[in-house]
Amino acid sequence: MTVAIRVENLGKQYRIGVAPDRYRTMRDNIMDIIKAPVQVLRKVKRVPLTEENSIWALHQVTFDVERGKVLGVVGRNGAGKSTLLKILSRVTEPSEGFAEIHGRVGSLLEVGTGFHPELTGRDNIYLNGAILGMKRVEIDRKFDEIVDFSGVGKFIDTVVKRYSSGMYLRLAFAVAAYLEPEILVVDEVLAVGDAEFQRKCLGKMSDVAQEGRTVLFVSHNMSAILRLTEETIVLEKGKLVYRAPTTEAVDYYLSSGLAQSGERIWLGDEIPIDAVPFRPVALRVMNPTGKIVDTIRSVEDTTIELEYILDEPIVGLRVGIYLMSGRGELVFTTFDTDPQDLYNQYGTRPAGHFRSRCRIPADVLNEGRYVIGVNASTFRMKRYFQDENSLAFSVDPSGAPGMQWTEIRLGLIRPRLEWSVDEI
Amino acid sequence: MNQTIQMNKTDSDVILLRPSLGWSALNLGDIWVYRELLVFLTWRELKVRYQQTLLGASWAIIQPVMTMLVFSAIFGGIARISSDGVPYPIFSYTALLPWGLFSKALSDAGRSMVMNRNMITKIYFPRLIIPMASVLSGLVDFFVSFVVLIGMMFYYRIYPTPAIWTLPLFLILTVITALGVGLWLSALNVLYRDVGHVLPFLTQFWMFITPVVYPASKIPAKWQLIYALNPMTGVVEGFRWALLGTSGAPGSMIAVSSCIAILLLVGGLFYFKRMERTFADEI
Numbered sequence: 001m002t003v004a005i006r007v008e009n010l011g012k013q014y015r016i017g018v019a020p021d022r023y024r025t026m027r028d029n030i031m032d033i034i035k036a037p038v039q040v041l042r043k044v045k046r047v048p049l050t051e052e053n054s055i056w057a058l059h060q061v062t063f064d065v066e067r068g069k070v071l072g073v074v075g076r077n078g079a080g081k082s083t084l085l086k087i088l089s090r091v092t093e094p095s096e097g098f099a100e101i102h103g104r105v106g107s108l109l110e111v112g113t114g115f116h117p118e119l120t121g122r123d124n125i126y127l128n129g130a131i132l133g134m135k136r137v138e139i140d141r142k143f144d145e146i147v148d149f150s151g152v153g154k155f156i157d158t159v160v161k162r163y164s165s166g167m168y169l170r171l172a173f174a175v176a177a178y179l180e181p182e183i184l185v186v187d188e189v190l191a192v193g194d195a196e197f198q199r200k201c202l203g204k205m206s207d208v209a210q211e212g213r214t215v216l217f218v219s220h221n222m223s224a225i226l227r228l229t230e231e232t233i234v235l236e237k238g239k240l241v242y243r244a245p246t247t248e249a250v251d252y253y254l255s256s257g258l259a260q261s262g263e264r265i266w267l268g269d270e271i272p273i274d275a276v277p278f279r280p281v282a283l284r285v286m287n288p289t290g291k292i293v294d295t296i297r298s299v300e301d302t303t304i305e306l307e308y309i310l311d312e313p314i315v316g317l318r319v320g321i322y323l324m325s326g327r328g329e330l331v332f333t334t335f336d337t338d339p340q341d342l343y344n345q346y347g348t349r350p351a352g353h354f355r356s357r358c359r360i361p362a363d364v365l366n367e368g369r370y371v372i373g374v375n376a377s378t379f380r381m382k383r384y385f386q387d388e389n390s391l392a393f394s395v396d397p398s399g400a401p402g403m404q405w406t407e408i409r410l411g412l413i414r415p416r417l418e419w420s421v422d423e424i
Numbered sequence: 425m426n427q428t429i430q431m432n433k434t435d436s437d438v439i440l441l442r443p444s445l446g447w448s449a450l451n452l453g454d455i456w457v458y459r460e461l462l463v464f465l466t467w468r469e470l471k472v473r474y475q476q477t478l479l480g481a482s483w484a485i486i487q488p489v490m491t492m493l494v495f496s497a498i499f500g501g502i503a504r505i506s507s508d509g510v511p512y513p514i515f516s517y518t519a520l521l522p523w524g525l526f527s528k529a530l531s532d533a534g535r536s537m538v539m540n541r542n543m544i545t546k547i548y549f550p551r552l553i554i555p556m557a558s559v560l561s562g563l564v565d566f567f568v569s570f571v572v573l574i575g576m577m578f579y580y581r582i583y584p585t586p587a588i589w590t591l592p593l594f595l596i597l598t599v600i601t602a603l604g605v606g607l608w609l610s611a612l613n614v615l616y617r618d619v620g621h622v623l624p625f626l627t628q629f630w631m632f633i634t635p636v637v638y639p640a641s642k643i644p645a646k647w648q649l650i651y652a653l654n655p656m657t658g659v660v661e662g663f664r665w666a667l668l669g670t671s672g673a674p675g676s677m678i679a680v681s682s683c684i685a686i687l688l689l690v691g692g693l694f695y696f697k698r699m700e701r702t703f704a705d706e707i
Binding site: 014015086087088089090091092093094095096097098099100101102103104105107109110113114116118119123126127130131132133135136159182 | 464
């Protein structure tokens with residue numbers, strides 16, 4: 001066996017701002033201006049990192065990946081996945097430990113890096129290809145295939161600022177898909193685009209895996225992880241907490257949501273900056289008596305509640321949830337402005353503190369573990385916030401149809417249907 | 425036999441990622457590996473600069489020509505500043521060519537890292553390529569506006585001196601100076617956005633300490649060498665000497681300017697390289 005990636009005691013320490021202990025006054029600001037020259041000198045002499053002014057985004061992580069293997073990386077927002085990928089793709093340096101990479105690395109932390117809106121699709125293919133490390137002749141050779149894969153067709157000589165967002169993404173992914181490094185490091189690039197396009201990308205990714213290249217694949221999408229990887233590592237608060245064949249690791253990861261017991265609370269540092277002005281506060285699963293529970297009963301109504309703050313009004317905002325099975329299969333998607341009356345009432349949602357609740361009627365969910373994802377977006381305009389693995393909960397089947405038999409009832413839902421048997 | 429070759433190939437491909445301390449090697453070979461990216465980025469800057477403009481690349485001519493007209497009217501006409509015996513328009517235009525290259529490179533390179541933060545936080549490539557592309561894209565504008573100078577020389581019947589062969593050397597000196605200062609500014613701008621505020625003022629101030637609107641001969645002889653500590657002085661005087669034959673060879677002045685320019689570049693390279701490893705975190 002040959003090792004493609006070896007990581008030992010890898011860590012990354014980030015400086016964090018220390019909050020001022022009281023509100024600043026005008027007088028403080030004026031004093032600062034007077035003291036500025038001294039302050040500047042003090043600032044230029046950078047303060048060394050200490051426990052108080054820094055956090056370990058990644059700490060003492062050790063693992064290796066054999067050549068030709070596909071390793072999945074899962075973890076909650078802020079668990080250190082992106083930091084790990086950034087180090088392995090040489091964007092940033094580690095603060096401790098080391099990583100050894102045997103072979104040419106291609107990294108896809110994002111598709112369309114360096115795309116310029118004022119350039120044509122053709123120009124952007126060459127530019128993006130060069131940024132990803134492709135040679136000009138290589139791009140020349142693959143050019144037709146790339147255009148074909150993207151489905152952009154005759155718009156290839158149009159400036160990309162005139163593209164629809166879907167076309168833009170497809171073109172961006174197409175260039176990336178034809179990158180042929182020995183080791184590929186991929187971040188959540190599949191979380192974008194429509195379902196059709198996602199399927200195409202997943203297909204391309206599994207081709208890559210079958211060609212015997214080493215892949216490190218980060219995703220929140222458990223079904224993608226299950227489909228593409230054989231082995232998965234779980235990161236939690238910057239540490240590697242679990243490594244196992246993917247099915248086991250995914251089970252472990254999803255059930256580690258157990259600790260959150262029916263409620264997920266977002267802390268300030270878990271909310272990406274680009275979510276502004278949307279701030280998720282909490283997501284709760286409640287039984288009919290309004291108690292927050294980790295396990296609901298299939299035969300009872302369940303309420304899912306999302307609490308959030310809007311710092312500014314948003315036109316056309318819809319806040320919704322995805323419900324997924326523990327294996328990552330999507331059960332349904334629903335938004336709070338699906339009902340016509342709410343849609344009319346909240347054409348513009350004012351700034352404020354909100355609670356969106358939805359009731360899942362009794363006799364819908366089958367036994368097992370489910371995952372709720374959260375999405376706050378405006379249609380075709382902007383996705384403010386998305387977390388596909390916000391909270392997991394279990395469904396207890398007692399009393400559900402078909403409990404006469406002890407076998408596990410297959411299927412995502414377990415509706416109580418009317419049957420009649422007639423002798424004819 | 426085959427096995428050995430395979431082994432060797434694999435060994436050379438190993439990349440070791442670990443925290444680096446202090447000053448690091450320049451590793452300029454990396455730039456050569458990524459030369460195509462440098463070409464593409466330079467080309468992108470040029471293409472984007474003149475995209476959706478009516479006049480396109482003719483802006484590269486209009487800008488210096490307009491400046492030359494204004495300078496000729498104010499400094500040549502009203503203030504009657506001497507111009508070493510050549511007509512003021514060509515006197516100032518000859519200086520405006522390297523000066524334009526320098527000032528444009530300064531402001532473009534200074535802002536380049538922050539403008540390209542998206543690339544820097546998402547993908548690896550030698551970061552040096554970004555300010556280099558900014559400087560190189562200015563070079564194309566230079567050649568375009570140079571055509572006007574040739575026309576002006578015909579018009580004023582000024583023929584290049586035998587020293588014309590030194591012109592490429594002065595052009596290289598301009599690029600060295602621009603890249604040197606550009607590297608410092610671009611790396612500093614990542615940490616301190618103050619650079620963006622300083623830039624307009626800096627270029628203006630720098631122009632006044634460079635013999636663009638007045639001849640260097642106006643500076644008293646005992647100050648000449650100190651004056652030449654500004655590398656752009658040597659460049660501008662060199663351009664005038666090689667093209668217009670004003671005054672004698674400004675030998676010592678050029679020597680001083682060249683030394684400073686090279687120091688700026690080497691210092692800039694090392695400083696940039698040192699700051700490079702935290703760019704993605706700080707930007």
